[in-house]
Amino acid sequence: GENVEQHPSTLSVQEGDSAVIKCTYSDSASNYFPWYKQELGKRPQLIIDIRSNVGEKKDQRIAVTLNKTAKHFSLHITETQPEDSAVYFCAASMNYGGATNKLIFGTGTLLAVQP
Amino acid sequence: GAVVSQHPSRVICKSGTSVKIECRSLDFQATTMFWYRQFPKQSLMLMATSNEGSKATYEQGVEKDKFLINHASLTLSTLTVTSAHPEDSSFYICSAMGTGGSYGYTFGSGTRLTVV
Numbered sequence: 001g002e003n004v005e006q007h008p009s010t011l012s013v014q015e016g017d018s019a020v021i022k023c024t025y026s027d028s029a030s031n032y033f034p035w036y037k038q039e040l041g042k043r044p045q046l047i048i049d050i051r052s053n054v055g056e057k058k059d060q061r062i063a064v065t066l067n068k069t070a071k072h073f074s075l076h077i078t079e080t081q082p083e084d085s086a087v088y089f090c091a092a093s094m095n096y097g098g099a100t101n102k103l104i105f106g107t108g109t110l111l112a113v114q115p
Numbered sequence: 116g117a118v119v120s121q122h123p124s125r126v127i128c129k130s131g132t133s134v135k136i137e138c139r140s141l142d143f144q145a146t147t148m149f150w151y152r153q154f155p156k157q158s159l160m161l162m163a164t165s166n167e168g169s170k171a172t173y174e175q176g177v178e179k180d181k182f183l184i185n186h187a188s189l190t191l192s193t194l195t196v197t198s199a200h201p202e203d204s205s206f207y208i209c210s211a212m213g214t215g216g217s218y219g220y221t222f223g224s225g226t227r228l229t230v231v
Contacts, residue, residue: 034220043208043222044159089158093220101212102149103220105159 002027004092006106014114019080021109023090024072032093033066033073034103037086044089048075080113087111117143119211121223128199128230136194136226138209143218145211148192150184153206153225165192199230 003026013019025033031052036044050057050064050073057064061080066073077084090106118141128134138148146167151159163179165171165186173179183195192211196203208225212218 041206041225041227043224046219049219101147101216102161102164103210104161105151107158 002030002092002094002104004090004104004106006090006109008109009107010110010112012112012114013080015080015082017080019075019077019084019111019113021075021088021090021111022072023074023092023106024070025092026071027092027094028068028071029094030092033064034091034093035062035064035075036089036091036105038089038108039086047088077111080111082113082115085111085113117211117213117218117221119145119209119221119223121209121226123226124224125227126229128228130200130230131198133195133197134199134228136196136207136209136228138192138194138211138223140190140211140213140221143211143213143221144189145192145221146189146214147212148184148186149210149212149220150182150192150194151208151210153208155206159208162194196228199228201230204228204230 006023034049037047038044048062048064050066061078063076088109091103093103120139148165150162153159162177163171163173165184167189171184186192209223210220
């Protein structure tokens with residue numbers, strides 16, 4: 001089955017700096033790669049996603065890049081703010097929308113933005 | 116947008132008793148429901164996938180007789196933790212998806228289960 005690895009496990013940056021979180025996946029059949037932000041005790045919030053037919057996607061300060069050949073994807077947050085502090089999870093799904101579409105999560109990154 | 120209501124948000128139960136967690140899709144038909152468990156400072160681990168009207172498919176290592184999943188309607192799925200033990204204490208969260216991937220993965224708000 002699919003396995004998703006995520007690095008780093010913790011990341012501390014100064015306010016205004018950029019943060020980058022990287023994930024690798026094992027199954028080349030995966031075709032959907034979302035990123036979630038989770039605050040303590042809350043549900044994961046989708047912040048950006050990318051499908052396998054796209055190499056990069058950007059939404060204001062957040063961007064995601066996908067390298068299908070290398071089977072890795074990354075989250076980039078620019079101009080970080082203290083409210084960006086949270087745990088971030090990458091995830092991968094095979095056959096999105098089809099019969100087998102379970103979402104497998106990475107191990108998570110605790111991002112701390114220092115004011 | 117799509118909403119999934121999950122109840123209860125918190126529950127404390129005695130060891131050996133059973134607890135039922137409900138997830139309802141309020142404004143769409145959830146043909147598929149995913150159930151996750153999250154221990155403190157860990158990731159969301161998929162427990163099982165259920166399709167409406169079918170038996171759930173459990174991930175390796177998850178006891179299907181202990182974690183009973185029912186998905187009898189397109190708007191309701193339940194997870195029952197039977198004979199709960201302290202090691203079952205965790206954050207349980209559901210995620211619903213409509214037909215053909217519609218509405219994406221819509222998460223419930225989670226249930227904090229504490230077994231004493």
